[in-house]
Amino acid sequence: xxxxxxxxxxxxxxxxxxxxxxDLEARVMAAVWEMKCDAPARSIHERVARRHPxxxxxxxxxxxxxxxxxxxxxxxxxxLLHFGPRYSRPEFDAYVSRRLVEGVLGFSxxxxxxxxxxxxxxxxxxxxxxxxxxxxxxxxEEGKE
Numbered sequence: 001x002x003x004x005x006x007x008x009x010x011x012x013x014x015x016x017x018x019x020x021x022x023d024l025e026a027r028v029m030a031a032v033w034e035m036k037c038d039a040p041a042r043s044i045h046e047r048v049a050r051r052h053p054x055x056x057x058x059x060x061x062x063x064x065x066x067x068x069x070x071x072x073x074x075x076x077x078x079x080l081l082h083f084g085p086r087y088s089r090p091e092f093d094a095y096v097s098r099r100l101v102e103g104v105l106g107f108s109x110x111x112x113x114x115x116x117x118x119x120x121x122x123x124x125x126x127x128x129x130x131x132x133x134x135x136x137x138x139x140x141e142e143g144k145e
Contacts, residue, residue, distance in 0.1 A: 038084030
């Protein structure tokens with residue numbers, strides 16, 4: 001499967017998926033994942049419209065943009081176009097996380113590493129402990145080779 005095409009900029013102040021997708025794209029993508037199976041645009045629109053007033057045609061346009069970006073697949077079934085995710089949410093999150101880290105480390109490896117440790121220490125000491133475990137595990141693996 002080819003890599004998804006995402007915007008090259010990160011929206012730092014945005015929340016969740018909207019950091020790497022537009023706001024409405026993020027809402028539509030979340031609805032597609034929530035559907036649990038491929039669904040027609042109308043069903044996806046109904047799910048999105050519960051929390052965000054939007055026209056059906058706008059959702060169809062966004063779905064087609066997400067198809068072009070390689071995030072959603074589209075197939076005709078029973079005379080209707082059905083849309084479904086090309087990646088599970090965990091697969092997408094892992095891909096975006098890795099790309100984000102690769103991009104941020106290009107900024108200043110030392111500062112980014114120190115900032116990550118500081119932020120985890122301040123906000124989530126358990127995650128800092130997990131990071132330490134992961135680092136030690138990777139170092140042990142590297143030592144075995």
